[in-house]
Amino acid sequence: MTKETKPLRESSALRETARALSRRELCCGTAVLLCCLPGLRAQAEALRDQPLALTEIAPGVHVSHGVHAEVARDNQGAIANVGFIVGTERVAVIDSGGCLLWGQRLREAVRRITPLPISHLVQTHMHPDHVFGAAAFLVDRPTILGHRRLPAALASRQAYYTRRLNEILGDVAAGSIIVPPNQIVDSETEIDLGGRVLRVTAHPTAHTDNDLSLRDLATGTLWAGDLLFMERVPALDGSVVGWLTVLDQLCAMSAARVVPGHGPVAAAWPAAADAQRRYLTGLRDGIRAMIRRGGTMEQAIATVGQGERPRWRLFDDYHARNVTAAFHELEWE
Numbered sequence: 001m002t003k004e005t006k007p008l009r010e011s012s013a014l015r016e017t018a019r020a021l022s023r024r025e026l027c028c029g030t031a032v033l034l035c036c037l038p039g040l041r042a043q044a045e046a047l048r049d050q051p052l053a054l055t056e057i058a059p060g061v062h063v064s065h066g067v068h069a070e071v072a073r074d075n076q077g078a079i080a081n082v083g084f085i086v087g088t089e090r091v092a093v094i095d096s097g098g099c100l101l102w103g104q105r106l107r108e109a110v111r112r113i114t115p116l117p118i119s120h121l122v123q124t125h126m127h128p129d130h131v132f133g134a135a136a137f138l139v140d141r142p143t144i145l146g147h148r149r150l151p152a153a154l155a156s157r158q159a160y161y162t163r164r165l166n167e168i169l170g171d172v173a174a175g176s177i178i179v180p181p182n183q184i185v186d187s188e189t190e191i192d193l194g195g196r197v198l199r200v201t202a203h204p205t206a207h208t209d210n211d212l213s214l215r216d217l218a219t220g221t222l223w224a225g226d227l228l229f230m231e232r233v234p235a236l237d238g239s240v241v242g243w244l245t246v247l248d249q250l251c252a253m254s255a256a257r258v259v260p261g262h263g264p265v266a267a268a269w270p271a272a273a274d275a276q277r278r279y280l281t282g283l284r285d286g287i288r289a290m291i292r293r294g295g296t297m298e299q300a301i302a303t304v305g306q307g308e309r310p311r312w313r314l315f316d317d318y319h320a321r322n323v324t325a326a327f328h329e330l331e332w333e
């Protein structure tokens with residue numbers, strides 16, 4: 001069977017499934033948007049006054065834990081791990097959370113720890129739970145770092161992300177805007193915070209086409225963003241083949257611990273990558289085998305990777321979409 005005929009095998013039911021999946025927000029979006037349903041503003045404002053819980057996973061490295069939730073009335077969209085690193089002269093914030101409210105709480109948390117200026121905001125990638133709090137830091141006039149492909153990615157999804165945010169959050173969404181980077185990372189750059197250097201790396205397409213990772217050389221901490229999911233099933237919005245390649249490259253880097261985009265606030269590196277590598281490898285190999293024997297995407301969705309279900313939170317929310325995305329990628333190999 002030629003590759004050209006493969007799309008014809010898709011049934012109308014499958015296309016509808018794909019359309020339904022495509023209407024869903026990506027890994028971060030759904031929970032971020034639903035976290036602040038209309039009518040919850042008072043609850044959100046009450047939460048705003050509560051101190052943000054932080055864990056200092058290494059000296060000067062503070063992480064706010066994101067919960068594993070799709071729809072959470074009380075989490076304010078805090079489903080991704082975000083945080084900051086404190087030097088002797090400056091502070092770098094890594095991701096800003098899913099709405100302005102969360103960004104403001106993160107900024108207040110920085111202020112509780114240190115009076116040093118917030119000089120840098122690193123946007124690890126385009127997804128809403130990582131970027132919609134950025135406006136909280138504009139008062140600090142930080143250098144905002146992003147992958148060279150981040151501006152285009154944000155521009156292409158800005159209208160959708162912003163519309164959905166306002167539809168679901170209502171006036172709680174006020175001020176939650178997309179803030180593009182003002183320093184592009186082409187391949188690698190360093191941030192000197194005084195007494196410690198952060199090395200920021202731009203990766204080829206993996207989780208998305210605009211992923212950055214960051215290493216704190218002083219403590220041997222790798223901040224992986226959504227290049228690493230733990231406990232919660234990975235969400236594929238880039239390339240399954242590329243993601244496995246980047247994962248191997250990250251694992252070759254020396255680090256004592258990793259901060260995943262979703263999962264515990266810290267874990268031992270590189271062992272922390274084992275489960276995600278197993279999941280993505282199974283996805284890639286299972287779909288390739290399905291394509292080789294002329295199977296359909298529907299069959300792939302029904303069978304590939306099903307053994308992973310008990311091992312991941314939110315499996316049924318994202319796995320079918322991952323298979324769909326990976327099938328589209330691999331059928332043209």
Ligand SMILES: [Zn+2]
Pocket residue numbers: 027028125127207226
């Ligand atoms: Zn993401």
